[in-house]
Amino acid sequence: GAVVSQHPSWVICKxxxxxxxxxxxxxxxxxxxxxxxxxxKQSLMLMATSNEGSKATYEQGVEKDKFLINxxxxxxxxxxxxxxxxxxxxxxxCSARKPVGAGEQFFGPGTRLTVL
Amino acid sequence: xxxxxxxxxxxxxxxxxxxxxxxxxxxxxxxxxPWYKQELGKRPQLIIDIRSNVGEKKDQRIAVxxxxxAKHFSxxxxxxxxxxxxxxxxxxxxxxxxxxxxxxxxxxxxx
Numbered sequence: 001g002a003v004v005s006q007h008p009s010w011v012i013c014k015x016x017x018x019x020x021x022x023x024x025x026x027x028x029x030x031x032x033x034x035x036x037x038x039x040x041k042q043s044l045m046l047m048a049t050s051n052e053g054s055k056a057t058y059e060q061g062v063e064k065d066k067f068l069i070n071x072x073x074x075x076x077x078x079x080x081x082x083x084x085x086x087x088x089x090x091x092x093x094c095s096a097r098k099p100v101g102a103g104e105q106f107f108g109p110g111t112r113l114t115v116l
Numbered sequence: 117x118x119x120x121x122x123x124x125x126x127x128x129x130x131x132x133x134x135x136x137x138x139x140x141x142x143x144x145x146x147x148x149x150p151w152y153k154q155e156l157g158k159r160p161q162l163i164i165d166i167r168s169n170v171g172e173k174k175d176q177r178i179a180v181x182x183x184x185x186a187k188h189f190s191x192x193x194x195x196x197x198x199x200x201x202x203x204x205x206x207x208x209x210x211x212x213x214x215x216x217x218x219x220x221x222x223x224x225x226x227x
Contacts, residue, residue, distance in 0.1 A: 034215060043122075043205060044160070044217045057214075060117070093159060095215075104150060105215060107159040 003027050004096045006108030013084055014116055021079045021111045023094030029074035030096035034105065035067075038091040050077045084115040118143040120208050122218025129196050130226050137221045139206035140188040146208040149189045150215075151180060154203045163204075164191070196225045 003026040013019050023033055031052050036044040048069050049057045056069035066088075068080040077096075081088055091112050095105040119142040129135050141149075147168035152160035166173045166180045166189065173180050177196075182189040193200055206218040 036217075041203075041220075041222075043219045046214065046216060049214055104162055104165060106162075107152075109159045 002096075002098065002106040004094065004106045004108040006094055006111055008111060009109060010112045010114075012114045012116065015085055016083055018080055018082045019084055019113060021081075021092055021094070021113075023077045023079070023096070023108050025075045025096040025106075028096070028098055030077075031074060031099045032097045033071060033077040034095045034097070035069060035077070035079050036093045036095070038093060038110075040091075044093060047079075081113065084113070086115045089113055089115045118146060118208055118210070118214070118216040120206060120216045120218045122206050122221060124221060125219065126222045126224075128224045128226060131196060131198060133196055135191075135193045135196050135200070135223055135225075137191045137204055137206070137223075138188060139190070139208075139218045140186075141208040141216075142187065143208065143210060144184075144187065145210045148209040149180070149182060150207050150209070151178075151191050152205045152207065152217075154205065154220075156202075160205060193223075196223075198225050198227050201225045 005024045007022045033050040035047045038044050047062045050069045050071040052071045058064045071077040093110040094108045097105045122139045150165035153163045154160040164178050164180050166182050177194045179192040201224050204221045207215045209215045
């Protein structure tokens, strides 16, 4: 199988604080992980592509200084939302891609972030 | 970059009927096209995928067709059941380095 976990599943924080979300591939090594943002009843918006051992590639319009991504190992990528504001409230989903060819990606369960 | 469009945004069918969802993409370099099913509050689950060297793929009641020339691909669900009700997303990828999703189709199967 291919299991991706995400932690926490739900977080509420005060405006101005930072929140770290972890994404782990539990039974395979993922050289590439993706971070998405999803608003209610909308599609998944790719935020950045995270490659192990190198800097993340951010999509146009995504502030890299606000959404810090670290892919420190082949099984772990983290997304830190810095100085969070209410407009950052969203559902954040990570996915991990198997390293074989154009491998399919497996999604984590998502993290619901609510910024008060 | 890649631009994926998906239609329709909502689709209601009677149980037992077929459902078809269509997507178009813009980047001719895209070569991998997965379809995901997402139930409310849950993660997207891969239901079928197709690569650019194949024109059609079938898995039981689900099939996907790809027209590389026209840059469009479609999801076909036959003999729909209430449990097929969900949001379906198409996606396009170039060698798996980046995935771009369609806007989603909310499918409702009416018993």
